[in-house]
Amino acid sequence: MSENKKLVEAITPINEDFTQWYTDICLKAELVDYSTVKGFVILRPYGYAIWENIMHLMDARFKATGHENVSMPLLIPESLLQKEKDHVEGFAPEVAWVTMGGSEQLEDRLCVRPTSETLFCDHFAHVLHSYRDLPMKYNQWCSVVRWEKTTRPFLRSREFLWQEGHTIHETAEEAIAETERQLEEYADFCEKDLCIPVLKGKKTEKEKFAGAEATYSIEAMMHDGKALQSGTSHYFGDGFSRAFGVQFAGRDNTLQYPFQTSWGASTRLIGAIIMTHGDDEGLILPPAVAPIQVVIVPVAAHKPGVLEKAEELREKLAKFVRVKVDGSDNSPGWKFAQWEMKGVPLRLEVGPKDIEKEQCVLVRRDTREKSFVKWDELETAVPALLDALAKNLYGRAAENRAKRTWTATTMDEVQKLAAGENGYIKTMWCGDLACEEMMKEKAGLTSRNMPFEQEKLSDVCPCCGKPARTMVVWGKAY
Amino acid sequence: MSENKKLVEAITPINEDFTQWYTDICLKAELVDYSTVKGFVILRPYGYAIWENIMHLMDARFKATGHENVSMPLLIPESLLQKEKDHVEGFAPEVAWVTMGGSEQLEDRLCVRPTSETLFCDHFAHVLHSYRDLPMKYNQWCSVVRWEKTTRPFLRSREFLWQEGHTIHETAEEAIAETERQLEEYADFCEKDLCIPVLKGKKTEKEKFAGAEATYSIEAMMHDGKALQSGTSHYFGDGFSRAFGVQFAGRDNTLQYPFQTSWGASTRLIGAIIMTHGDDEGLILPPAVAPIQVVIVPVAAHKPGVLEKAEELREKLAKFVRVKVDGSDNSPGWKFAQWEMKGVPLRLEVGPKDIEKEQCVLVRRDTREKSFVKWDELETAVPALLDALAKNLYGRAAENRAKRTWTATTMDEVQKLAAGENGYIKTMWCGDLACEEMMKEKAGLTSRNMPFEQEKLSDVCPCCGKPARTMVVWGKAY
Numbered sequence: 001m002s003e004n005k006k007l008v009e010a011i012t013p014i015n016e017d018f019t020q021w022y023t024d025i026c027l028k029a030e031l032v033d034y035s036t037v038k039g040f041v042i043l044r045p046y047g048y049a050i051w052e053n054i055m056h057l058m059d060a061r062f063k064a065t066g067h068e069n070v071s072m073p074l075l076i077p078e079s080l081l082q083k084e085k086d087h088v089e090g091f092a093p094e095v096a097w098v099t100m101g102g103s104e105q106l107e108d109r110l111c112v113r114p115t116s117e118t119l120f121c122d123h124f125a126h127v128l129h130s131y132r133d134l135p136m137k138y139n140q141w142c143s144v145v146r147w148e149k150t151t152r153p154f155l156r157s158r159e160f161l162w163q164e165g166h167t168i169h170e171t172a173e174e175a176i177a178e179t180e181r182q183l184e185e186y187a188d189f190c191e192k193d194l195c196i197p198v199l200k201g202k203k204t205e206k207e208k209f210a211g212a213e214a215t216y217s218i219e220a221m222m223h224d225g226k227a228l229q230s231g232t233s234h235y236f237g238d239g240f241s242r243a244f245g246v247q248f249a250g251r252d253n254t255l256q257y258p259f260q261t262s263w264g265a266s267t268r269l270i271g272a273i274i275m276t277h278g279d280d281e282g283l284i285l286p287p288a289v290a291p292i293q294v295v296i297v298p299v300a301a302h303k304p305g306v307l308e309k310a311e312e313l314r315e316k317l318a319k320f321v322r323v324k325v326d327g328s329d330n331s332p333g334w335k336f337a338q339w340e341m342k343g344v345p346l347r348l349e350v351g352p353k354d355i356e357k358e359q360c361v362l363v364r365r366d367t368r369e370k371s372f373v374k375w376d377e378l379e380t381a382v383p384a385l386l387d388a389l390a391k392n393l394y395g396r397a398a399e400n401r402a403k404r405t406w407t408a409t410t411m412d413e414v415q416k417l418a419a420g421e422n423g424y425i426k427t428m429w430c431g432d433l434a435c436e437e438m439m440k441e442k443a444g445l446t447s448r449n450m451p452f453e454q455e456k457l458s459d460v461c462p463c464c465g466k467p468a469r470t471m472v473v474w475g476k477a478y
Numbered sequence: 479m480s481e482n483k484k485l486v487e488a489i490t491p492i493n494e495d496f497t498q499w500y501t502d503i504c505l506k507a508e509l510v511d512y513s514t515v516k517g518f519v520i521l522r523p524y525g526y527a528i529w530e531n532i533m534h535l536m537d538a539r540f541k542a543t544g545h546e547n548v549s550m551p552l553l554i555p556e557s558l559l560q561k562e563k564d565h566v567e568g569f570a571p572e573v574a575w576v577t578m579g580g581s582e583q584l585e586d587r588l589c590v591r592p593t594s595e596t597l598f599c600d601h602f603a604h605v606l607h608s609y610r611d612l613p614m615k616y617n618q619w620c621s622v623v624r625w626e627k628t629t630r631p632f633l634r635s636r637e638f639l640w641q642e643g644h645t646i647h648e649t650a651e652e653a654i655a656e657t658e659r660q661l662e663e664y665a666d667f668c669e670k671d672l673c674i675p676v677l678k679g680k681k682t683e684k685e686k687f688a689g690a691e692a693t694y695s696i697e698a699m700m701h702d703g704k705a706l707q708s709g710t711s712h713y714f715g716d717g718f719s720r721a722f723g724v725q726f727a728g729r730d731n732t733l734q735y736p737f738q739t740s741w742g743a744s745t746r747l748i749g750a751i752i753m754t755h756g757d758d759e760g761l762i763l764p765p766a767v768a769p770i771q772v773v774i775v776p777v778a779a780h781k782p783g784v785l786e787k788a789e790e791l792r793e794k795l796a797k798f799v800r801v802k803v804d805g806s807d808n809s810p811g812w813k814f815a816q817w818e819m820k821g822v823p824l825r826l827e828v829g830p831k832d833i834e835k836e837q838c839v840l841v842r843r844d845t846r847e848k849s850f851v852k853w854d855e856l857e858t859a860v861p862a863l864l865d866a867l868a869k870n871l872y873g874r875a876a877e878n879r880a881k882r883t884w885t886a887t888t889m890d891e892v893q894k895l896a897a898g899e900n901g902y903i904k905t906m907w908c909g910d911l912a913c914e915e916m917m918k919e920k921a922g923l924t925s926r927n928m929p930f931e932q933e934k935l936s937d938v939c940p941c942c943g944k945p946a947r948t949m950v951v952w953g954k955a956y
Binding site for chain 2 (some may be wrong): 033035036037040041042043044045048049051052068069070071072073074075076077080093094095096097098099100101102103104110112119122123126127138142143145147158159161
């Protein structure tokens, strides 16, 4: 087992240096490789396969609620980007500019899309005619570029993969309902499929998307108590429609401006999975998105019949799970460590002694619990174990979050809590930007969101003592 | 039926102006919209849904043969692009250059990928260690940018969606086998799923990919007799490996350079579908990639029970085909024309008289043939009709190609044929570039490829009279 040990030693322990542990997992689980292009990462087959599963599940949800996929241009003319004032101010400082096509200097510079509201509006203006065309509910899967200064795989990089939904509606009510529905969709996906509990709420004015009337977010708490914004949904009112001249003939035959939404989630979700569920042995993948849900490791593979049985069990399992036999030359110990590093939810071991008893050994990645299971019981045992693992992942994450969530009613309490372990600090708030900035200055905290589920913790804002308007969850964030 | 007529009149007849007919279909079947960015098109929901079906089918083929998907950066540093001399010469004149990130001027310009050989090589150099890691068989689905001067939707645009496969192998033989296998895969996909017969062969030196040792192509003949290169597969030898320092420890423990391939197919395939199968009524989609395979049009929809029956039949059909009910307010005639324009393979009509007889009417898009089918026979009748339609599409295309394929043994014959209708002209060839250029000059023809299935038409090259080395198929191409 020396090889096994060696492999495990190569990861930094999670509670020693969380940042280094994270980087170690990204590389050793073969999720990414750094590229020659600063701030751009390569998604390797195992990392991309997780993203494929995420895309597949989310896409099915979007289609089931009547959204259609499209493909918009990669590049946005500067003149188009400038049409909505707040939007260009928010994004212009962080875009990449194409200034030459072939050998010709471009008159109107083109930016590589950081997001595509402007392109969608331009298209809506062409194709929207009457209220009968509404709603238009579009989505696209693509990559976007934002010229970040400091980058980390999945969390913040100059290019990232994502989906961006863009919809227009006849009334403000319908658009607001869409904004909320898509946030609920993200939350449900994170909780059911990724086993990550999330906090749903509205962003403050300071933290909202450039050009939006309102931004909603889901926030996930990582193992170290820091927050990760994991999906956002924006309501634009008719601001972009007016800026881009998007109009339709209404039911009363007058020209009207539609109401708009957009919503996005990205490969950041893979960062959330790593930092929510991982441990000292490596990644732990939620079964719904694991590229391999069960890895079969033959024990004493040279003994007659072992490899054949492993293959036979693979065929049996392939009918209902994603399964792989590791038939390589490595020792079983090395394989155990390798597949634990890669976060495969269940390991199935089968050797000569098991064959005698017509059984195999199933080992859960999260608890390392072993079960001896008869071959003819695998069809019920495997899904049941995967299900139990998913529930446990969710439960552990919810427990970590509960343990790290505190309330405070005075600035003094806030500062004391913020000086301790990372986590969520709930307080009331008057709604003033000055107080939000004070939280950053005095306690190093930023507002995560104003949760939909509000509580009344006190009557006044802990910063200024003025009457409180809303409860805010504060934290440190990635 | 006046609306019906009006809609159909809006398309240019196919034999009057093929170019305008093509553009009309792209727009009226709602496949694309032009964007504000010159040379960039928007894929609208219906166009993108065809691409999704193509991706789904091709991706399954790639995975079944052991290829894995990855994601590479969008941008390539100029210094990296320059490492392989022929490659940079071929692509540098037609790339878009990013020269600024945020407000900072970049020292090393970045080009938007026109293709990703250089990025894959850079990555292979990081992750390849031993012959045990080989082969590495990767693919990515993405968009690429080439700064074309004249553009047309699907055929030639500044940005297009595609897949690019990139593999490295231990030996030249294995890499060549992969190059050929992937070409066969493309050919099989085009013929079985898109119902398009293709010509498989090797490109001449003049027409091969920048940096490749050999390029293979599949060529499809359009309705007007012009050729469309519809997929290419390249063998690189170890040229890129040497240029990028990609090495592995071989079986004999010496450092060796792997042998490389790449292969790509793009949204151009949608152009091929339009121009191979379409007619005066619009698009005709091969069933395998049609977003809607059967459209149900209720007749006399206001009569009691009609809409309910349409919905009931939809549910029944949804188990085995992609089906939609058109329950809109438009007249049946308008709907017939609309769904013919969009190329839906089968139309199902159901009205009060059909309900009395427990039947419905099925109308094929290709032949407009009507069948009266009992409800309980739909499960066999619908797949049989789709299958017959697919076979007929293939047959018609093969017939057009046969009718437009000629052989010539003298330059005089070549010129006479080239002055007539478009099509393929087969001749022998000595292999000299000068003669290839003469074919362009004197007859306006370019070499499509040197077919795998060679014939011996004569002993000498029709251009120079020197001994012939190979048979070439010439034509005019998109």
